[in-house]
Amino acid sequence: xxxxxxxxxxxxxxxxxxxxxxxxxxxxxxxxxxxxxxxxxxxxxxxxxxxxxxxxxxxxxxxxxxxxxxxxxxxxxxxxxxxxxxxxxxxxxxxxxxxxxxxxxxxxxxxxxxxxxxxxxxxxxxxxxxxxxxxxxxxxxxxxxxxxxxxxxxxxxxxxxxxxxxxxxxxx
Amino acid sequence: xxxxxxxxxxxxxxxxxxxxxxxxxxxxxxxxxxxxxxxxxxxxxxxxxxxxxxxxxxxxxxxxxxxxxxxxxxxxxxxxxxxxxxxxxxxxxxxxxxxxxxxxxxxxxxxxxxxxxxxxxxxxxxxxxxxxxxx
Numbered sequence: 339x340x341x342x343x344x345x346x347x348x349x350x351x352x353x354x355x356x357x358x359x360x361x362x363x364x365x366x367x368x369x370x371x372x373x374x375x376x377x378x379x380x381x382x383x384x385x386x387x388x389x390x391x392x393x394x395x396x397x398x399x400x401x402x403x404x405x406x407x408x409x410x411x412x413x414x415x416x417x418x419x420x421x422x423x424x425x426x427x428x429x430x431x432x433x434x435x436x437x438x439x440x441x442x443x444x445x446x447x448x449x450x451x452x453x454x455x456x457x458x459x460x461x462x463x464x465x466x467x468x469x470x471x472x473x474x475x476x477x478x479x480x481x482x483x484x485x486x487x488x489x490x491x492x493x494x495x496x497x498x499x500x501x502x503x504x505x506x507x508x509x510x
Numbered sequence: 511x512x513x514x515x516x517x518x519x520x521x522x523x524x525x526x527x528x529x530x531x532x533x534x535x536x537x538x539x540x541x542x543x544x545x546x547x548x549x550x551x552x553x554x555x556x557x558x559x560x561x562x563x564x565x566x567x568x569x570x571x572x573x574x575x576x577x578x579x580x581x582x583x584x585x586x587x588x589x590x591x592x593x594x595x596x597x598x599x600x601x602x603x604x605x606x607x608x609x610x611x612x613x614x615x616x617x618x619x620x621x622x623x624x625x626x627x628x629x630x631x632x633x634x635x636x637x638x639x640x641x642x643x644x645x
Contacts, residue, residue, distance in 0.1 A: 436515070436519060444523070465623070467537075468537075471533065471538075485523070
């Protein structure tokens with residue numbers, strides 16, 4: 339059994355692949371507001387790869403910053419995606435499609451509220467509240483889309499990933 | 511037992527959605543129909559101020575700005591985002607993210623709480639578009 343605290347070449351390649359997949363799926367659905375596969379794949383990666391998935395989440399966030407440039411949203415991306423990994427780790431013990439579905443839907447619904455935190459520091463609570471409210475219709479769409487994506491794609495994608503992770507002996 | 515938990519989860523999500531919709535509905539600005547007088551001041555990068563006065567039937571600021579664009583020596587550009595229109599350029603001056611700059615909207619001397627396309631226009635409103643930077 340390899341020590342879990344050490345990063346191997348396999349880890350680096352795995353994290354690179356996961357980051358690339360996250361970026362690719364982000365682009366795939368970027369034209370549809372509120373619909374994204376990043377949450378779905380981050381949850382799935384975390385189920386198989388554990389805490390190390392945080393590095394893929396951060397890799398994805400920094401890749402987005404490089405591609406899109408500096409902005410307030412940079413801060414949001416840096417804490418939001420690792421937060422999803424942390425929440426998945428908490429839910430992972432239930433090992434249930436429904437637990438992941440509720441997590442994904444809840445994350446989508448609260449995405450705007452959680453993303454509005456930097457505005458509390460920049461403009462105060464009213465700015466934060468207003469910014470969150472303006473995006474509520476998109477948060478609702480995001481939550482519903484995340485719910486449906488997890489319910490529909492969890493089983494088929496889980497089985498494919500199980501094969502890949504077993505074949506290449508990828509483990510946390 | 512498991513089914514019960516699933517239903518509790520689904521109902522909880524629906525309750526959260528209903529609460530969010532209620533909050534959204536209560537806090538969405540209401541528009542005013544009919545003819546309205548308003549002023550628009552543009553404060554550019556150098557702090558130079560240009561004032562415009564006009565009348566409009568438009569319900570929201572972005573529509574009034576589009577009208578003003580056709581009537582007077584005023585122009586603006588914006589990007590449509592999922593949160594509404596984001597003003598990127600006024601009278602040819604661009605506010606770039608790379609300069610940490612943006613066009614702020616003030617309504618009756620108070621910092622605007624809505625985007626240009628959701629900010630209602632009421633009779634006698636004084637709007638200001640100011641080039642501002644953040645740290």
